Amino acid sequence: MSQHPENTATATGPASPENPGDAPHGEAGFTLIELIIGTFILVEMMVVGYLLFDVSTKTARVQSDLADLQQSQRVANYDLVRNVRMAGRGGVTGPVAINVTDNVDGDTFTVGGNEVVDGTDVLTVRGVLSNPIWLPNTGAGYTYDQGSSTGTLFVDSLNNQGIAQDLSLLQSVIDDGLPVPLVLVSLEDPSIYAVVLLSGGAIGPADIDNDGSVEPGEERATINFDAAAASTNNDAYLPLSWGGAFPQALAQGAVPAWVGILEEYRYYVRNDTESVTGGSPKLSRAQFYPNTNTLYRGDAANGRVDIADNVVDLQIALGLDLNDDGTIAEDDSAPDTDEWLFNHEDDTDTDQYWGLGDADGAWGNATLFQVRVSTLVRSERRDNTFISDYLPTLENHEVDPSPQPADNDQLADRRFRRRVMRSVVDLRNVS
Numbered sequence: 111m112s113q114h115p116e117n118t119a120t121a122t123g124p125a126s127p128e129n130p131g132d133a134p135h136g137e138a139g140f141t142l143i144e145l146i147i148g149t150f151i152l153v154e155m156m157v158v159g160y161l162l163f164d165v166s167t168k169t170a171r172v173q174s175d176l177a178d179l180q181q182s183q184r185v186a187n188y189d190l191v192r193n194v195r196m197a198g199r200g201g202v203t204g205p206v207a208i209n210v211t212d213n214v215d216g217d218t219f220t221v222g223g224n225e226v227v228d229g230t231d232v233l234t235v236r237g238v239l240s241n242p243i244w245l246p247n248t249g250a251g252y253t254y255d256q257g258s259s260t261g262t263l264f265v266d267s268l269n270n271q272g273i274a275q276d277l278s279l280l281q282s283v284i285d286d287g288l289p290v291p292l293v294l295v296s297l298e299d300p301s302i303y304a305v306v307l308l309s310g311g312a313i314g315p316a317d318i319d320n321d322g323s324v325e326p327g328e329e330r331a332t333i334n335f336d337a338a339a340a341s342t343n344n345d346a347y348l349p350l351s352w353g354g355a356f357p358q359a360l361a362q363g364a365v366p367a368w369v370g371i372l373e374e375y376r377y378y379v380r381n382d383t384e385s386v387t388g389g390s391p392k393l394s395r396a397q398f399y400p401n402t403n404t405l406y407r408g409d410a411a412n413g414r415v416d417i418a419d420n421v422v423d424l425q426i427a428l429g430l431d432l433n434d435d436g437t438i439a440e441d442d443s444a445p446d447t448d449e450w451l452f453n454h455e456d457d458t459d460t461d462q463y464w465g466l467g468d469a470d471g472a473w474g475n476a477t478l479f480q481v482r483v484s485t486l487v488r489s490e491r492r493d494n495t496f497i498s499d500y501l502p503t504l505e506n507h508e509v510d511p512s513p514q515p516a517d518n519d520q521l522a523d524r525r526f527r528r529r530v531m532r533s534v535v536d537l538r539n540v541s
């Protein structure tokens with residue numbers, strides 16, 4: 111308590127030199143000049159601050175655009191590569207498994223009623239891609255009647271090796287009467303296969319292990335197929351068979367080695383003209399009944415499953431071993447004569463590869479080893495301080511007409527940041 115008076119004395123003591131109250135009168139405020147200079151400095155600082163803020167905002171935006179672009183491209187390539195890798199699963203080969211519609215005409219070409227960006231490629235992938243592959247019951251029999259071109263086989267909930275088989279897809283396809291194709295693969299020669307209409311059947315309890323009683327879960331699918339040319343979709347299905355028709359090896363009675371439901375997906379760059387923002391092109395995927403233009407389950411939603419935004423180009427090149435030496439020769443200086451199809455504008459000799467069943471040219475006889483998938487993705491927004499690097503071509507498709515943008519349209523295209531991603535897929539199931 112004895113300290114208090116001293117403290118009080120200090121507080122009420124003589125004014126210190128720092129006390130403004132004691133300052134000379136002339137220094138009490140700012141002169142007009144000082145005010146002007148001070149304001150000027152303040153404005154300068156605000157301008158600098160704004161510029162720094164603006165630069166950092168722009169930098170952040172560019173970085174976020176680049177991150178979006180890379181993410182979009184990863185998603186696109188992941189989905190493409192995964193399905194290309196699976197192409198041919200279930201036994202189908204060559205152009206049946208992988209096909210390309212090269213540099214489509216955007217004015218006329220559509221996929222499932224959707225517009226496609228001009229000059230991009232459409233990639234068709236076929237195989238038993240997401241569906242199960244079943245081993246038919248060898249004891250229950252297999253019939254094929256040459257007169258009516260129809261047959262029957264049996265798939266059990268446990269196969270001959272005692273492994274469980276999921277019959278739910280068969281159940282739903284039969285219940286819904288979907289005109290899907292079966293792939294039947296010959297037991298004698300697995301390179302021989304048929305693609306035929308699944309025409310009906312039934313699934314029900316059966317004593318599949320022959321122990322005299324039907325236990326829970328013991329089920330047998332009776333699958334009817336129809337190889338008559340006039341039957342639904344068979345004009346599209348039968349040509350996908352080995353040799354282009356129902357093969358003799360399967361007509362003569364041996365149980366197929368395995369069976370599956372063939373799927374087909376088409377990847378394309380969708381011209382999103384409905385978007386209110388002017389439409390960013392998208393990588394999209396459509397599912398069809400194979401080799402037809404009928405969407406799976408007749409559902410328009412199966413015509414456009416959008417995978418990634420801002421994908422402006424999809425280009426596919428096929429590595430075909432023309433000289434049978436087991437490798438794909440690449441020659442960047444002579445892409446017109448190497449073993450890649452569709453990496454040069456002179457790679458026009460394509461009908462042989464496409465002609466299902468009548469492949470007779472060099473490309474048509476060659477083994478498909480590799481598929482090269484290239485995507486060009488751009489940022490969501492233009493950056494008006496930026497011109498992207500000159501990209502003359504992506505595979506056999508022209509991207510930039512000239513090194514420097516020659517008009518406003520070309521300049522507008524080059525204002526986007528862009529990125530090419532290229533993946534080479536070694537095919538496991540296609541030979």
Ligand SMILES: [Ca+2]
Binds near residue numbers: 212231426452506507
């Ligand atoms: Ca192309």
Ligand SMILES: [Ca+2]
Binds near residue numbers: 319322325328
């Ligand atoms: Ca039983």
Ligand SMILES: [Ca+2]
Binds near residue numbers: 430431432438439
């Ligand atoms: Ca070669």
Ligand SMILES: [Ca+2]
Binds near residue numbers: 445450454457
């Ligand atoms: Ca070439």
